[in-house]
Amino acid sequence: MKQSRRAGLALTFLFLLLLGGCSVETAPSSADARRALCQTLISLRESAAGLSQIDANTSVSQLRDMREGIGRWVEAARLANTVLQLQQITEMVNAYDAFSRTVDSLNPDQRVGATAAGLQASSAQILTALNQAYSVARCGQ
Secondary structure (H helix, E strand, C coil): CHHHHHHHHHHHHHHHHHHHHHCCCCCCCHHHHHHHHHHHHHHHHHHHHHHHHCCCCCEHHHHHHHHHHHHHHHHHHHHHHHHHCCHHHHHHHHHHHHHHHHHHCCCCCCECHHHHHHHHHHHHHHHHHHHHHHHHCCCCC
């Protein structure tokens, strides 16, 4: 509940930040966009921690729940990236989309089974791009 409230606030902030950027006088600064992106990436890291735990016994319904929680933050990062235009965010969004399509193709009443290796590789791409985006955005500074 706390995490979904933070996601809602982050998305609202990003929307207002980007909406305010419609004119030259009120364009969001790159510092504001970077700050919003870093907050989003920190929350995304927390949400995505479970991706490294996917194995053959993970249920598809667990994956779908995980994907839903991560998806909010991915969307917030994508919105923030409209200002910063970081390639690493685009790569993370693309990796998430590929992961999501794979999850959609699975029977929700079953376990991951043989698709675990592909899902692990896909989730590793998300995490790698996320870590690269965090570094490039200089979030740790």
